[in-house]
Amino acid sequence: MAGAQLGPAASIGIEKMYDFEFDRPTSIQAAVDSLKTEEALAFSGGQTLMPTMKQRLAMPSKVVSLSAIEEMKGVRVEGSELWIGGATTHATVMRETAESYPAISSLAGRIGDPSVRSRGTIGGSVANNDPSACYPAGTLASKGVIVTDRREIPADEFFQGMFMTALEEGEIVTAVKMQIPDAAHYAKFIQPASRFPLTAVFVARYGDGVRVAVTGASESGVFRWTEAEEALSGNFSAEAVDGLATPDGSGMISDLHGTGDYRAHLVKVMTKRAVAAC
Amino acid sequence: MKVDMKVNGRAVSGEVEGRTLLVDFIRQTLRLTGTHVGCDTSQCGACTIHMNGEPVKSCSVLAVECEGAEITTIEGMANADGSLSTMQAAFQEHHGLQCGFCTPGMVMAATALLKENPSPSEAEIRHHLEGNICRCTGYHNIIKAVQAASGQDVQPVAAE
Amino acid sequence: MPKDGGIGASSKRREDIRFLSGTGQYTDDINLHGQAYAYFLRSDVAHGKINGIDTSAAEGMPGVLRVFTAKDFDGVGGIPCGWQITSIDGQPMQEPKHPILAEGKVRHVGDPIAVVVAESLAQARDAAEAIMPDIEDLPAVMDMKAAVQEGAPKVHDDLTSNLCYDWGFVEDNREAVDQAIKDAAHVTTLELVNNRMVANPMEPRVAVGDYAAHSGESTLYTTSQNPHVIRLLMGAFVLGIPEHKLRVVAPDVGGGFGTKIFHYAEEAFCTFAAKQLRRPVKWTSSRSEAFMSDAHGRDHVTKIELALDADNNFTALRTETYANMGAYLSTFAPSVPTWLHGTLMAGNYKTPLIYVNVKAVFTNTVPVDAYRGAGRPEATFQLERVVDKAARELGVDPIALRRQNFITEFPYATPVAVEYDTGDYHATMDKVLEVSDHAGFEARAAESKKNGKLRGYGIAHYIEACGIAPSNLVGQLGARAGLYESATVRVNATGGIVVMTGSHSHGQGHETTFAQVISEMIGIDADQVEIVHGDTARTPMGMGTYGSRSIAVGGSAMVRAAEKIINKAKKIAAHLMEASEGDIELKDGAFTVAGTDKSVAWGDVTLAAYVPHNYPLEDIEPGLEETAFYDPANFTYPSGGYACEVEVDEETGRVEVMGFTAADDFGNVINPMIVEGQVHGGLAQGIGQALWENCAYDEDGQLISASYMDYAMPRSTDLPMFKVDHSCVTPCTHNPLGVKGCGEAGAIGSPPAVINAVIDALHRGGYDVPHINMPASPDRVWAAMQGAKANMGAAQPAARSTDTAEGRSV
Numbered sequence A: 001m002a003g004a005q006l007g008p009a010a011s012i013g014i015e016k017m018y019d020f021e022f023d024r025p026t027s028i029q030a031a032v033d034s035l036k037t038e039e040a041l042a043f044s045g046g047q048t049l050m051p052t053m054k055q056r057l058a059m060p061s062k063v064v065s066l067s068a069i070e071e072m073k074g075v076r077v078e079g080s081e082l083w084i085g086g087a088t089t090h091a092t093v094m095r096e097t098a099e100s101y102p103a104i105s106s107l108a109g110r111i112g113d114p115s116v117r118s119r120g121t122i123g124g125s126v127a128n129n130d131p132s133a134c135y136p137a138g139t140l141a142s143k144g145v146i147v148t149d150r151r152e153i154p155a156d157e158f159f160q161g162m163f164m165t166a167l168e169e170g171e172i173v174t175a176v177k178m179q180i181p182d183a184a185h186y187a188k189f190i191q192p193a194s195r196f197p198l199t200a201v202f203v204a205r206y207g208d209g210v211r212v213a214v215t216g217a218s219e220s221g222v223f224r225w226t227e228a229e230e231a232l233s234g235n236f237s238a239e240a241v242d243g244l245a246t247p248d249g250s251g252m253i254s255d256l257h258g259t260g261d262y263r264a265h266l267v268k269v270m271t272k273r274a275v276a277a278c
Numbered sequence B: 001m002k003v004d005m006k007v008n009g010r011a012v013s014g015e016v017e018g019r020t021l022l023v024d025f026i027r028q029t030l031r032l033t034g035t036h037v038g039c040d041t042s043q044c045g046a047c048t049i050h051m052n053g054e055p056v057k058s059c060s061v062l063a064v065e066c067e068g069a070e071i072t073t074i075e076g077m078a079n080a081d082g083s084l085s086t087m088q089a090a091f092q093e094h095h096g097l098q099c100g101f102c103t104p105g106m107v108m109a110a111t112a113l114l115k116e117n118p119s120p121s122e123a124e125i126r127h128h129l130e131g132n133i134c135r136c137t138g139y140h141n142i143i144k145a146v147q148a149a150s151g152q153d154v155q156p157v158a159a160e
Numbered sequence C: 001m002p003k004d005g006g007i008g009a010s011s012k013r014r015e016d017i018r019f020l021s022g023t024g025q026y027t028d029d030i031n032l033h034g035q036a037y038a039y040f041l042r043s044d045v046a047h048g049k050i051n052g053i054d055t056s057a058a059e060g061m062p063g064v065l066r067v068f069t070a071k072d073f074d075g076v077g078g079i080p081c082g083w084q085i086t087s088i089d090g091q092p093m094q095e096p097k098h099p100i101l102a103e104g105k106v107r108h109v110g111d112p113i114a115v116v117v118a119e120s121l122a123q124a125r126d127a128a129e130a131i132m133p134d135i136e137d138l139p140a141v142m143d144m145k146a147a148v149q150e151g152a153p154k155v156h157d158d159l160t161s162n163l164c165y166d167w168g169f170v171e172d173n174r175e176a177v178d179q180a181i182k183d184a185a186h187v188t189t190l191e192l193v194n195n196r197m198v199a200n201p202m203e204p205r206v207a208v209g210d211y212a213a214h215s216g217e218s219t220l221y222t223t224s225q226n227p228h229v230i231r232l233l234m235g236a237f238v239l240g241i242p243e244h245k246l247r248v249v250a251p252d253v254g255g256g257f258g259t260k261i262f263h264y265a266e267e268a269f270c271t272f273a274a275k276q277l278r279r280p281v282k283w284t285s286s287r288s289e290a291f292m293s294d295a296h297g298r299d300h301v302t303k304i305e306l307a308l309d310a311d312n313n314f315t316a317l318r319t320e321t322y323a324n325m326g327a328y329l330s331t332f333a334p335s336v337p338t339w340l341h342g343t344l345m346a347g348n349y350k351t352p353l354i355y356v357n358v359k360a361v362f363t364n365t366v367p368v369d370a371y372r373g374a375g376r377p378e379a380t381f382q383l384e385r386v387v388d389k390a391a392r393e394l395g396v397d398p399i400a401l402r403r404q405n406f407i408t409e410f411p412y413a414t415p416v417a418v419e420y421d422t423g424d425y426h427a428t429m430d431k432v433l434e435v436s437d438h439a440g441f442e443a444r445a446a447e448s449k450k451n452g453k454l455r456g457y458g459i460a461h462y463i464e465a466c467g468i469a470p471s472n473l474v475g476q477l478g479a480r481a482g483l484y485e486s487a488t489v490r491v492n493a494t495g496g497i498v499v500m501t502g503s504h505s506h507g508q509g510h511e512t513t514f515a516q517v518i519s520e521m522i523g524i525d526a527d528q529v530e531i532v533h534g535d536t537a538r539t540p541m542g543m544g545t546y547g548s549r550s551i552a553v554g555g556s557a558m559v560r561a562a563e564k565i566i567n568k569a570k571k572i573a574a575h576l577m578e579a580s581e582g583d584i585e586l587k588d589g590a591f592t593v594a595g596t597d598k599s600v601a602w603g604d605v606t607l608a609a610y611v612p613h614n615y616p617l618e619d620i621e622p623g624l625e626e627t628a629f630y631d632p633a634n635f636t637y638p639s640g641g642y643a644c645e646v647e648v649d650e651e652t653g654r655v656e657v658m659g660f661t662a663a664d665d666f667g668n669v670i671n672p673m674i675v676e677g678q679v680h681g682g683l684a685q686g687i688g689q690a691l692w693e694n695c696a697y698d699e700d701g702q703l704i705s706a707s708y709m710d711y712a713m714p715r716s717t718d719l720p721m722f723k724v725d726h727s728c729v730t731p732c733t734h735n736p737l738g739v740k741g742c743g744e745a746g747a748i749g750s751p752p753a754v755i756n757a758v759i760d761a762l763h764r765g766g767y768d769v770p771h772i773n774m775p776a777s778p779d780r781v782w783a784a785m786q787g788a789k790a791n792m793g794a795a796q797p798a799a800r801s802t803d804t805a806e807g808r809s810v
């Protein structure tokens, strides 16, 4: 069938965002080069960027789409290591880690909704480091390493506070690596409006100890609850969590949906539930 | 920028800006107004369409990202003879719509579910439709419509 | 056997075909040739003095046609208010001007400051960002109780205070009520908040204005529940366009829930600008804009006192409510906390003495007006909460306490000025207990306990007044309009029928139900009947759809017009069959002569009406078209029993709705499938209000819940399958169909049922929490449990009880 030719006018008149140049490179190197333009911005699934740009809170001069870079896509298991390409969608992670790492599959399968999961990517999620995002907790608890076009950054150093990461200007998250634990669970308590975590806890048990990563709660973004890790490394049980003092609520997010004290309380409850479900 | 894609089986090409949203391209350029816009934070799902077989929110995809993609909108859902698809017919049969504004997105999302999971439970249907907000129906009859479309037993509407 | 057509059949909806295939025509789907786009620059502060607005840079930007500010509206009226309330002291309410664009001050976040009209929306938005308003911040007036104190900053400098009115109802009862409360054996007092809501129809508002220079006629396409009302208000009060030069079209509308009743500035703007610029002008609201420009709902802060005698009979009820009006008076705002609320305070109970006081207050927030149920949910919530609380205080069964005080004899004149025609509250109570399996509750509660959850059962019983409304009565009550409805039934020569109704359908399915009624009356197939609505050029007059009035008032008008048609058709048939008119019967689409086998088909009679060769021309005119206006004699009074079952997660405070049962008495039902759908939707909104939805401002007047990121819309995973029953029927006595209306019931009866269930669950867990304000979100429920734990045994203030003290529901 002949293609319908539609008028020459580029603008259809009701665009909500500022205009920008658009590039869709097919290799990491080309993307890095393209991002050298001033005010250029990496664009992966767009599930965070599109609403932000519609509110005109971001105004890149150029948008560099990562969606055509095949070397950034896919899920691979090498021994006890899970490799997820930075441009891999939540839906793909959900499907392809179901056997190798069910807790991550379950985390991915509960991000947003099916439409968000078919576009949003792990690279975008960790690069954005929303204080209520799911992947940062999963990555941090899973001894994650963030692979970029130029280096590898341990998750413990990568996440540096609300929306802050170790990424440099123009640096691209090309993959995220995780160590598959003996057991793990992600306990997510949703904020009733956004359905992001109000507080969520990822617990991962390894031979050499337990990791507990918390998202949604702290004003400084995702963090490891070290007291719980210590207690659980000695005694991996819900009772061990019961014995702990509730974390301090003063550094926790207080908003319409819950006070800092409430979130601190949820940290404990969700940790307990994650452990019980492991 | 020129973009070529297939929409409801028909090849189309059009000039767009980088910032043109897929939903605006569909509604304004192609004049397929069945796809709706209900929010600006990517949450309501009124704009749900299929892109290469997967459900996506067309308000959160750039038109230029759809180069070479296969797009299906609500206008492409009916059977070849023009009759309503099984899912569309089930929505009518079970009164799964009132004002009809969320409906195209709802039908697109529900159709995608059955492709993946031909016989979903009530809980699975609800989980799958979490990103499609309906203000009219309370979801009750939508759930029933999806159950019916998947060939599962549903109580007849007015006899509960 | 269920019928497959006519009244009482669950006919499938004909409108569904276009909605399901993507061919519906919503306002945003309308694009007129040469149309320009309007973008509104809105205030980002709650209260401020406008020192100046520099539009010069914006005016020179690409594509800009014109930039409008308040000074461009000289000689243009303000947005009118359709209802006048009189204060206790006999003074009329204070009524500030509501300009199309902010004049002198901005008064809420979202108040429009300027509008850019440009060739494209992108250009209009770009230019709007170049407008430099010089606005000096003023303290925001947020707390209603503080706002009415002497010396408080004023929202409107030209008014004497922020008090819109102070209304007492019924003033003659006041002393007797005070005395009865003093003399009571027991008084239960409750302070509560009815949380501010955003209606959030999924279709945002849209307006397209057009002007035809050749005829001087203006046309407005708009997302409205009542195009004729918009034509009247905008034409007569704002723009000075006579009704014959103004057409208002409301095509397919994606939900309304009240918020699309009102006349909005954007509608007047687009109509005005189209004429000024000689170009169609389109405005499409974004969801973010909707949050700060669609009228909000509810927002009452109330103290209610219920007096009982030693035998637990209700002896008196007294309420004091602060009702938030927002920054300006929206179309029906003053009527909501008064006539739609005070008149319902008797509920289902024979309380002999009632006094209601309402103070309506201006604040620096978005105007508040009717939202599904409007006033009646606020009344029902207070009453059904205070009755439950009384039962708990007295240690009696909340169901028994209700039953003991139920009204059982009809008609019943309440002490708050209305007369219930019919009802059977014991029947709906019996039904809701049966359908919700009340008897099996304890077993389910035990099961929940095993799973670590607290289960609670909450009951509520409601009455509502709908089928709004008798014009002479509402006229006495301050309405500036009549609330009749009209319909024209046009029969074509070949027998097909077109009904032009003033009721508007935006989800209610009139195209199907109205056709069912006509089909039943005439005995022809529903496919032969077309229902037309939503266009002032096609329907003679219409007051629109709200207050569950479509079938009760609009349907009645249609029945009356159809009766006129039938009477005339019988005359023609009598002539054709040479029989006496009195012997003619109409059945199954044919006219017969009683006692004979003579018969003439519907189509032969209609043809004769238009081809009057053999026709009684000396007695009747040719043609077959009739119009009727129907003004109801009374409100209708649907009622029902609602039961909610919840599980509370003790560790997190999260409430899960495990079951919800509604047993309603809607009188006669035209289409059970549609009625059930209406109830489902109402329940979702009521449960949403009770558990999640909350429109919140901070003390500076910033809207916190300004998008779906913070305003919690009920989602598919939040709700259970509902149990809905409407088998209890006491037909309305004063309209031809015996119908009562069903559109709002779900939203009215459900919030107290949910909160009663939550409180019940907490008490079963040993938490002495007397009340929780809506929404009973996890953090609030958890905090209430913590509060109760800290003071084991003693009665606890509700979570965030400061909400009430502050006089602000946020």
Ligand SMILES: Cc1cc2nc3c(=O)[nH]c(=O)nc-3n(C[C@H](O)[C@H](O)[C@H](O)COP(=O)(O)OP(=O)(O)OC[C@H]3O[C@@H](n4cnc5c(N)ncnc54)[C@H](O)[C@@H]3O)c2cc1C
Residues within 6 Å of the ligand: A041, A042, A043, A044, A045, A046, A047, A048, A049, A050, A066, A086, A087, A110, A111, A112, A113, A116, A119, A120, A121, A122, A123, A124, A125, A127, A128, A130, A132, A133, A134, A135, A167, A171, A172, A173, A174, A194, A195, A196, A197, B041, B042, B043, B131
């Ligand atoms: C309705 C809805 C619900 C959601 N619910 C959840 C939820 O429950 N939990 C949750 O965790 N998230 C949720 N999200 C967010 C979602 O997971 C996003 O997909 C994710 O946060 C961002 O991924 P993206 O690929 O879409 O990134 P984009 O939006 O494309 O980009 C986000 C940011 O990351 C940068 N970026 C993107 N990719 C890279 C890269 N490879 N290297 C460097 N920088 C990069 C971009 O420049 C941008 O600043 C939700 C989103 C929506 C719309």
Ligand code: FES
Residues within 6 Å of the ligand: B036, B037, B038, B039, B040, B041, B042, B043, B044, B045, B046, B047, B048, B057, B058, B059, B060
């Ligand atoms: S329009 Fe709401 S999600 Fe796309």
Ligand code: FES
Residues within 6 Å of the ligand: B096, B097, B098, B099, B100, B101, B102, B103, B133, B134, B135, B136, B137, C202, C254, C255, C507
């Ligand atoms: S049918 Fe109206 S929003 Fe779903």
